[in-house]
Amino acid sequence: MSTPSIRVVVSEDDFDLGTEAAALEAGPDTGAVVTFTGRVRDVADGLRHMQIEHYPGMTDAALTDIAQQAIARWPLSGVTVIHRYGKLRPGDRIMMVATASRHRDAAFESAAFLMDYLKSRAPFWKKEVTNQGEGWVASCDSDEAALDRWGKP
Incomplete structure (x- = not known):
């Protein structure tokens, strides 16, 4: 097996799902x-937009680290992690995780691992702006519980 590829992108720009999957x-x-793609959803019936903030050096390092952990745990040929920041509206793509392997089990498990990490540990701060006002989004207990199955990275 050749050396696995890691692609980490943190950007304000949208991305093309087909292009990213084809590369893997x-x-x-x-x-x-x-592949898994997350989209901004209007859970509050009145979400105007979500504002996502991050610290560039810290975010890139954290996402690269978790991609390396996935490669150490599963026999992967490639990992892609894309996360957007800035002002995103309902329906916009917010992130993508893609994993490639010889076999489906490793690809599915590693993608779930990466998603669980992104939901609970990735250094992004999300603020919802709704018709009623604005507020920061707190992490959910269910996201923490999902991460527990992997032995917190």
Whole structure:
């Protein structure tokens, strides 16, 4: 198996799902690619937008570290983690995780691992701006519980 690729992107710009998935499919060792894309949803019936903030150096390092942990745990040929920041409206893509492996189990499990980490530990701060005002989004107990299954990274 060749050296796994890691692609981490933190950007205000949108991304193309097909292009990102195709890049992981190109490897000769790849038998499975799993992708997950998160979108901004209007859970408050009146979300105008979500404002996502981060510290660039810290965020890139943290996402690269968790991608390296996934590669150490599973036989992966590639990992892609994309997360947007800035002003995002309901329906906008907010993030993508994609993993590639010879076999589907490793691709599915590693993608779930990365998603659980992103929901609870990635250094992003999210503020919802609604018709009723604005407020910072707190982490959920269910996100913490999901991370427990992996032995907190």
